[in-house]
Structure formats: structure tokens, C-alpha cells
Amino acid sequence: MARHIVIIGNGITGITAARFIRKLSDDRVTVVSSETDHFYARTALMYIYMGHMRYQETKPYEDHFWSRNRINLVRGYATQIDPGQKVVRIADGNDIAYDALLLATGSQSNKFGWPGQDLLGVQGLYGMQDLTLMERNTRNIAHAVVVGGGLIGIEMAEMLHARQIPVTFLVRENSYMDYLLPKEESALINREIAEHGIDLRLNTELKSIRGRKTAEAVETSQNERIECQFVGLTAGVHPNIDLAKASGIDTNRGIVVNEFFETSLPDIYAAGDCAEFNADGIGSRRIEQLWYTGRAHGKVVAKTLCGHRTPYQKGVFFNSAKFFTMEYQTYGDVPAQSEPHIRSRLFQSGRKLLRINSDRESGRVLGFNAMGVRLRQDQCEAWIRSGTSIKNVLASLGKARFDAEFYSNAVYRQAAAV
Amino acid sequence: MEHQASLQLTSSGADYSAHQKIGLAFIGVGLLALLITFLGEGALNPTVTLALSLAGLLTGSGILFARMLHQPAGVNNNGVWFSGATARGMAGWILGIVFTGFYILLYWTPSNLEQLIRGTDALSYAIRGSAADQWFLYGLFYTLAVLVMGIRMLIKYRDNRYQILRTISVMFFQLGLAFLIPNLMVLLNQPEFYFSYFWPLKYDYLWPSTFSSLTQGPGLGIFLLFWTAVMTVIATPVLTYFFGKRWYCSWVCGCGGLAETAGDPFRHLSDKSARAWKIERWMVHSVLVFVIVTTLMLWGNQWMGGGLLGGMSQEFSRWYGFFIGLIFAGVIGVGFYPVMGSRVWCRFGCPMAAVLGLLQKYFSRFRITTNGGQCISCGNCSTYCEMGIDVRWYAQRGQNIVRASCVGCGMCATVCPRGVLRLENGPLEARYNGPVLIHHDDMSVQLDETWKQSRPLMPPVQEDLPILTDDDL
Numbered sequence: 001m002a003r004h005i006v007i008i009g010n011g012i013t014g015i016t017a018a019r020f021i022r023k024l025s026d027d028r029v030t031v032v033s034s035e036t037d038h039f040y041a042r043t044a045l046m047y048i049y050m051g052h053m054r055y056q057e058t059k060p061y062e063d064h065f066w067s068r069n070r071i072n073l074v075r076g077y078a079t080q081i082d083p084g085q086k087v088v089r090i091a092d093g094n095d096i097a098y099d100a101l102l103l104a105t106g107s108q109s110n111k112f113g114w115p116g117q118d119l120l121g122v123q124g125l126y127g128m129q130d131l132t133l134m135e136r137n138t139r140n141i142a143h144a145v146v147v148g149g150g151l152i153g154i155e156m157a158e159m160l161h162a163r164q165i166p167v168t169f170l171v172r173e174n175s176y177m178d179y180l181l182p183k184e185e186s187a188l189i190n191r192e193i194a195e196h197g198i199d200l201r202l203n204t205e206l207k208s209i210r211g212r213k214t215a216e217a218v219e220t221s222q223n224e225r226i227e228c229q230f231v232g233l234t235a236g237v238h239p240n241i242d243l244a245k246a247s248g249i250d251t252n253r254g255i256v257v258n259e260f261f262e263t264s265l266p267d268i269y270a271a272g273d274c275a276e277f278n279a280d281g282i283g284s285r286r287i288e289q290l291w292y293t294g295r296a297h298g299k300v301v302a303k304t305l306c307g308h309r310t311p312y313q314k315g316v317f318f319n320s321a322k323f324f325t326m327e328y329q330t331y332g333d334v335p336a337q338s339e340p341h342i343r344s345r346l347f348q349s350g351r352k353l354l355r356i357n358s359d360r361e362s363g364r365v366l367g368f369n370a371m372g373v374r375l376r377q378d379q380c381e382a383w384i385r386s387g388t389s390i391k392n393v394l395a396s397l398g399k400a401r402f403d404a405e406f407y408s409n410a411v412y413r414q415a416a417a418v
Numbered sequence: 419m420e421h422q423a424s425l426q427l428t429s430s431g432a433d434y435s436a437h438q439k440i441g442l443a444f445i446g447v448g449l450l451a452l453l454i455t456f457l458g459e460g461a462l463n464p465t466v467t468l469a470l471s472l473a474g475l476l477t478g479s480g481i482l483f484a485r486m487l488h489q490p491a492g493v494n495n496n497g498v499w500f501s502g503a504t505a506r507g508m509a510g511w512i513l514g515i516v517f518t519g520f521y522i523l524l525y526w527t528p529s530n531l532e533q534l535i536r537g538t539d540a541l542s543y544a545i546r547g548s549a550a551d552q553w554f555l556y557g558l559f560y561t562l563a564v565l566v567m568g569i570r571m572l573i574k575y576r577d578n579r580y581q582i583l584r585t586i587s588v589m590f591f592q593l594g595l596a597f598l599i600p601n602l603m604v605l606l607n608q609p610e611f612y613f614s615y616f617w618p619l620k621y622d623y624l625w626p627s628t629f630s631s632l633t634q635g636p637g638l639g640i641f642l643l644f645w646t647a648v649m650t651v652i653a654t655p656v657l658t659y660f661f662g663k664r665w666y667c668s669w670v671c672g673c674g675g676l677a678e679t680a681g682d683p684f685r686h687l688s689d690k691s692a693r694a695w696k697i698e699r700w701m702v703h704s705v706l707v708f709v710i711v712t713t714l715m716l717w718g719n720q721w722m723g724g725g726l727l728g729g730m731s732q733e734f735s736r737w738y739g740f741f742i743g744l745i746f747a748g749v750i751g752v753g754f755y756p757v758m759g760s761r762v763w764c765r766f767g768c769p770m771a772a773v774l775g776l777l778q779k780y781f782s783r784f785r786i787t788t789n790g791g792q793c794i795s796c797g798n799c800s801t802y803c804e805m806g807i808d809v810r811w812y813a814q815r816g817q818n819i820v821r822a823s824c825v826g827c828g829m830c831a832t833v834c835p836r837g838v839l840r841l842e843n844g845p846l847e848a849r850y851n852g853p854v855l856i857h858h859d860d861m862s863v864q865l866d867e868t869w870k871q872s873r874p875l876m877p878p879v880q881e882d883l884p885i886l887t888d889d890d891l
Binding site: 012041043044047050051052053054057058059060062162163192195196291292295318320321322324325327329370374375376377378381402403404405406407408 | 490491492493495496497498499500501577578579580583691692789790791792794795796797798800801810811814828831832835836837840841
């Protein structure tokens with residue numbers, strides 16, 4: 001007898017889970033989303049605003065994919081779960097009965113109680129509705145302010161810049177993203193931001209947003225007033241736990257789960273951005289909010305949902321980003337601040353940077369940062385896993401190159417010369 | 419989204435700078451002079467008005483391109499889907515109609531182009547030694563389009579050496595081998611010969627009529643026959659084995675050269691659906707069969723002294739020339755750039771591409787590799803694939819891209835924001851890899867037999883591409 005597995009959220013976690021459930025079982029699968037009819041790549045929101053793509057180009061699967069694979073899509077807003085009757089209540093009045101339920105509700109933009117944060121023209125950027133709102137909020141405006149030096153902040157600055165809207169970018173830190181990136185990497189991005197004509201204000205926080213109905217200006221911690229008609233609030237995101245909370249599921253900052261993504265209630269699971277691993281969970285970071293971790297969660301939880309209880313295990317860390325035209329990839333352990341046991345080697349040539357960390361004692365390679373050059377993930381990961389010595393890594397660094405043919409080899413030459 | 423392509427000629431919301439206005443003014447003067455030449459009935463000297471027109475167009479383009487240099491280098495496709503010209507807005511349709519109309523006049527009523535042709539006489543005498551005809555005019559316009567829009571490519575992709583070298587290559591082959599040399603050969607009383615085109619794209623190069631005219635004609639005829647045979651039979655498979663079909667389609671070919679330069683602003687308009695891929699496979703291979711059958715019939719008829727089905731082979735070759743050579747390659751192939759993207763002919767019609775594609779798929783070291791699990795499924799690669807390959811479909815599951823139609827332009831790798839794609843020539847082993855998203859091993863589990871038996875395993879998710887099944891179980 002086929003069970004009914006219901007998934008709340010059609011982001012990368014929910015959809016990955018749905019696809020793998022279909023691969024693994026004949027269970028009925030329903031995905032509920034209040035955001036869009038079909039799965040789209042949230043990472044591509046910025047490109048829609050910039051005119052590189054339209055919504056339809058951001059959909060990784062053609063629309064007929066879902067019915068052909070018997071993945072039932074429901075557009076609706078889940079308001080509550082009745083764990084006793086095993087039913088999800090949808091805002092339009094329909095109930096959906098489940099045998100197993102996966103919450104993959106993602107994140108919400110942070111708001112820190114700034115005066116004026118609810119004025120018109122003030123918004124975060126996380127989902128499709130935010131993009132539609134941003135489209136409306138940035139019509140014919142003369143100046144925009146973006147608050148918060150993270151990935152979404154710099155994306156928003158780039159988006160506005162692409163529409164020729166002058167941007168002031170308020171960043172709390174001394175240097176862009178210096179809490180995650182070593183200072184040379186951070187400095188390269190500061191330069192990149194400036195070269196694109198963004199008014200970057202470091203060491204500056206938002207104090208308040210002024211305006212009667214709509215935003216008219218911001219006041220900064222430097223006691224400056226900046227006239228603007230749009231304020232992007234991009235000071236991070238937090239797990240979206242509204243539904244779990246309303247339904248009596250244990251929550252902390254996120255929906256509390258163990259390494260099997262099991263929540264405090266039977267047959268209810270949570271994965272992706274919205275989940276927080278409990279104390280018995282794995283690793284130091286209890287909430288993982290990357291595209292890649294969302295995909296990994298979805299794949300693992302699908303196995304558990306299909307009856308094969310599988311713990312989530314982190315692999316070698318990796319991530320990537322693009323800051324304006326500057327590409328960035330990181331593999332393994334590359335902390336922002338130097339640590340005594342790490343020896344960090346930096347190779348830099350203009351806008352291209354390669355950092356390789358190794359253990360000071362043993363010489364085993366620990367991590368890589370690449371900016372403006374591309375490294376092969378499986379090679380870097382193999383070196384890190386096997387603890388290859390830095391000497392051998394430098395000698396065979398060419399194996400890790402993933403740059404386009406004829407690409408400059410300046411940083412690799414430096415590395416080979418060591 | 420509210421921001422849609424509409425009637426606008428260029429991106430909305432953007433005020434034109436003085437710089438842009440000057441550039442556009444020059445282009446306007448150039449177009450006006452072109453119109454005067456076209457319609458002027460010779461009231462004004464067509465050489466002067468055409469020269470004025472080209473001067474206006476070139477200067478205006480130069481001014482607009484110079485502006486791109488002021489922006490930081492790097493991928494910039496801002497507003498591509500907002501501009502009417504590049505997003506099938508009214509400007510795009512007008513462009514398509516103008517291009518298509520030009521081909522129709524060129525092929526069927528060249529007398530309408532008389533004044534334009536006369537305007538190129540001076541140049542024609544200089545490099546060809548005779549008065550111009552419509553083909554000289556066409557070759558000149560074509561070459562100018564490749565050169566001018568090639569310069570735009572060089573500026574747009576100035577931080578990418580692969581794109582730079584490839585663009586210089588197509589500009590060189592178009593100017594040298596597809597324009598200057600054939601015309602100079604005429605000047606030197608040799609056959610008008612195109613060294614960069616081979617059978618079956620240049621279908622008549624292996625037809626008996628070409629053989630007889632080259633062997634009986636003056637000078638280099640035998641060498642030219644030798645060249646054609648060597649390039650078609652030996653060089654094509656060998657080069658494709660080592661480099662993929664890109665050595666020809668995006669480095670040498672004139673059709674590819676125009677698509678990669680003048681066609682670049684329209685590359686995202688190609689249809690990425692699985693249905694379009696199916697149509698493509700049927701059409702391009704049908705054309706290949708058509709040209710092979712036609713060629714064989716012509717030779718059979720030749721050897722049998724006209725005994726094979728009477729005049730049938732002549733009919734076949736006439737129809738092939740008309741439907742494929744004229745309508746498909748020209749009118750639709752170029753005329754539809756602003757509607758269906760820049761590679762309509764290369765994708766759906768070109769028999770050379772079909773041959774190279776079969777070689778590339780089954781007998782080549784070329785592939786596009788993906789970088790572990792770094793794909794974020796954003797879709798830039800698929801969007802900017804002029805051949806309509808859904809690159810993302812492979813990239814997001816960590817699978818190599820081995821597709822017959824890929825011309826190796828490298829644009830997917832160029833626009834990828836996460837460094838996921840790389841064009842490579844590598845060993846044949848493991849060229850077709852399965853879906854191997856990194857961390858595959860950590861997360862895969864050996865399912866025990868009892869579990870397998872208790873739960874019948876379903877066939878893999880249908881993902882439209884009949885290449886490999888997901889072996890994730």
C-alpha cells in the first residue's frame with residue numbers, strides 16, 4: 001500500500017527530497033508551496049531582475065516533468081499541522097492527509113527592529129514575492145541603500161547597479177565579509193565593489209529609516225543621512241519556523257531535528273534551511289543555509305522517508321559565490337582569522353588569488369580559497385580527505401585547475417615556484 | 419515580472435548618455451544613406467552613398483562599443499530579456515523581417531538591389547577585377563557583419579582568452595578564406611574557391627559538376643579537388659576526434675562565424691525544450707540523408723551516362739539547392755536570428771554539423787565536464803546556449819555533457835557564475851560518466867536485500883534524456 005508523503009516547500013531541499021523519494025519508492029508524493037507553481041532556482045532571482053533570464057529560464061525542469069514522474073504539486077499556504085489526525089491544513093480550506101510529512105520551509109529575512117523597517121520601499125530579498133515587490137519598489141527611483149554585508153546584500157547592490165540605480169552599501173564590518181574571508185580575499189571584493197561604482201560604507205550600521213509612508217532616507221551609525229527611496233534589508237536570514245511553531249513541534253532558532261531529520265513529533269521531518277540539528281547532531285554549525293547543504297539534506301531525508309533510516313553526514317565543506325564579476329570557490333578549512341596550527345600560503349596576481357592552507361606540523365593540506373580562478377572540486381576534496389602533503393599538492397596543482405582553456409596561469413606559476 | 423520586453427528599441431529605464439546618443443546618430447545617418455542607396459534609383463552616386471552609409475554604421479558602432487570598454491570586464495548580459503531587439507519585442511520582429519526580406523531580394527529579385535550592387539563596383543574591380551554582382555554585395559555585407567560584431571565580441575569578452583582567440587579565428591577565416599581569397603582567385607583567373615567550406619555544407623564540392631569544371635578549368639583545379647577530398651575525408655574526422663566539432667563550427671565556419679559575432683545578441687533565444695531537441699535530431703539527420711542521396715544519385719547518373727532514373731538526380735540537386743541551400747541556410751538561418759536564435763541553420767539544418775555531431779558524439783575526445791557539486795541550477799548555461807542544449811540538466815547532476823550539437827563556443831562555461839563547466843579534450847574512457855554529484859558516496863547507502871524486496875524499486879525518474887539512467891541506487 002503506497003503511503004502519502006507530503007512536503008511543505010518547493011525549494012531545493014523539498015524538491016530534491018521529492019525526486020529521490022520517486023526514485024526510491026512508489027509512494028505518493030505531494031509538494032505544497034505558497035511561493036510558485038513550479039520549482040525554480042532561488043539562486044537565480046538576481047538574474048531575473050538584471051534581465052539575464054526570465055522566470056521560465058530559472059526552472060530546472062520543464063513543467064511536464066512533475067506529472068510524468070507523478071509528483072503532485074499543490075499551490076497553497078500551509079497554516080497548521082494536526083499531528084493527531086495526520087493532516088496539514090491549507091489556507092484555502094483544503095486538508096491534505098499525510099503518512100509522513102517533511103517541512104522544508106526555508107528561511108526568512110532578518111529584521112532587527114529598526115525604526116522605519118516597515119515603511120513602503122523597505123524590504124528583504126529571499127523569494128519570488130520579494131522580487132516582484134522589489135520590481136515595484138525600485139521603479140523610477142533615484143537612489144537605493146542596501147544594508148548588510150553578506151551574500152544577498154552584494155547581490156542586491158549588483159542588481160540595482162545593473163538597472164543603473166545608484167547604490168549606497170552599508171556594511172557593519174571593517175571590510176566586506178571579513179567574518180568569513182581572510183583579509184586579502186575581502187580586500188579584493190572591496191575593490192570589486194568600488195570598481196562597479198557602488199558607494200561602499202564600511203564600519204557603518206543602519207540606525208533608522210525615515211519617511212512618512214514610504215522610505216525617504218536612512219540614518220547611519222555615523223550620523224549621516226542618506227536620501228533614498230528604496231532600502232534593501234539584507235542582514236542575514238533565519239529559519240522559517242512559523243508552521244512548526246503553530247503546530248507544537250519543538251523549535252529553537254530552527255525546527256529542532258536529529259541527524260535523521262526527525263522532529264519532536266512522529267512522522268514529521270524537517271530539513272534544509274529551516275532545520276536546526278539538536279545537541280546530539282553533527283558538526284559545529286547547527287543550521288545550514290546553503291544551496292548545497294539544502295540539496296544534501298533533501299537527498300538524505302528522502303532515504304529516511306522511504307523507510308531506510310539514514311543519518312546525515314557532512315562531507316568536506318565547499319561553497320562558491322560570485323561577487324560582481326569576481327568568482328569565488330572554497331574547499332575545506334579556510335578560516336577568516338589565521339590560526340596557530342594553520343600555515344596559509346597565498347598566491348596572488350592582480351585580480352586572481354589562490355590560497356592553500358596546510359597543517360603547520362604535519363604539512364597536510366587543509367583547505368583552498370580561489371578567487372578569479374577555478375579549482376576542480378573532486379581533486380581538492382581528494383587531497384583534503386587523504387591528507388596529502390602541501391608539497392605534493394603544490395607540485396601537482398595543475399591537476400586541480402578548472403579554468404577555461406588558454407586562461408592565465410600566473411598564480412599557478414607562483415605556486416609551482418615555491 | 420512586470421519588466422517585460424515590449425515595444426522598446428533598447429533597454430527601458432535607462433537614460434541614454436550623450437555618448438550613446440552620438441553613436442546612435444551615426445548609425446542613423448548610416449542607415450539613412452543605405453536607404454538612399456537602395457531606393458535612390460541612381461540619382462546620387464551609389465558608391466558615394468554606400469561609402470557614406472558604411473562610414474556612418476562603422477563609426478556609430480565604434481562609438482557604442484567604446485562605451486563597453488568603460489564598464490568593468492566580465493559577463494554582462496544586463497537587460498538582454500528587457501530589450502525589444504533581443505527579447506522578441508517589436509524591434510526584434512522588425513529586424514527579423516528586414517533580414518529575411520534582404521535574403522528574399524538577394525535570391526529571387528536581385529534587380530531590386532541594383533543600386534547597392536553598383537555601390538560596391540569600385541571595390542569589386544579592385545579585388546576581383548570585374549563588376550560586382552549580388553553575391554559580391556552579399557559577401558561584403560556578411561564579412562563586414564562578422565568583423566564589426568567580432569570587435570564587439572572581443573570587447574564584451576575581453577577577460578576571456580578562449581572567447582578572444584575563437585573570435586579572432588572566425589574573423590580571420592571569414593575575411594581571408596571566405597572573402598578575399600575567393601575574389602582574388604577570380605582576379606587571377608582561377609576558380610572562385612572557398613577553402614573553408616567542405617562537403618556536405620558546400621554540397622556541390624563533391625558533385626560531378628564541380629569535378630568536371632575543376633579538372634577542365636584553368637590552373638589550380640586539381641589541387642582544389644585534392645584539398646576538398648582531404649579536408650572532407652581525412653581532416654574532418656581527425657580534427658573532430660581531437661578537438662570536437664568546435665574546430666570547425668565555432669572557429670572556422672562562416673555560418674558559425676556570423677552566428678558567433680552578429681548572432682551573439684540573440685543566442686539566448688534558442689529553444690531549450692526536450693521537444694525542440696527531438697525535432698532537431700529528426701531534421702538535421704534528414705538533411706544529411708538528403709544530401710548524401712542527392713550526391714550518390716548525381717554520381718550514379720554520371721557513371722551510367724544519364725541512365726539512372728533519367729533526370730531525377732538533377733531534380734533532386736535542384737530541390738536540395740533551393741530548399742536547403744537557399745531557404746534553410748539563408749532565409750531562415752540568418753533571417754530568423756532575432757526570433758529563434760543565432761544557430762537555427764546550424765542546429766536544425768546543416769548536414770556538415772550533422773556529420774561532425776555524429777563524430778563528436780561517438781568518436782571524439784571532446785566533452786564539457788562539470789565541477790563536482792558546485793552547480794546551483796541557476797540556468798545561465800542553458801539560457802545562453804545557442805544550440806538549445808539544456809546544459810543545466812547535466813551540470814546539476816554532475817554529468818559530463820557529450821552532445822552531438824554542441825559547437826564548443828564555450829559560452830556556458832563563460833557565463834557560469836560558479837565555475838562549474840569546462841570544455842576539455844580528454845581520454846575516451848569515462849567520457850560518458852553517470853550522474854556523479856560529489857558527496858555521492860557519503861550519501862549513498864548499500865540497501866540491504868530485505869529492504870529492496872519489501873519495497874519494489876521504481877524505474878528511475880524520467881528526465882527526458884535517453885542517455886543514462888540514474889544509478890544512484
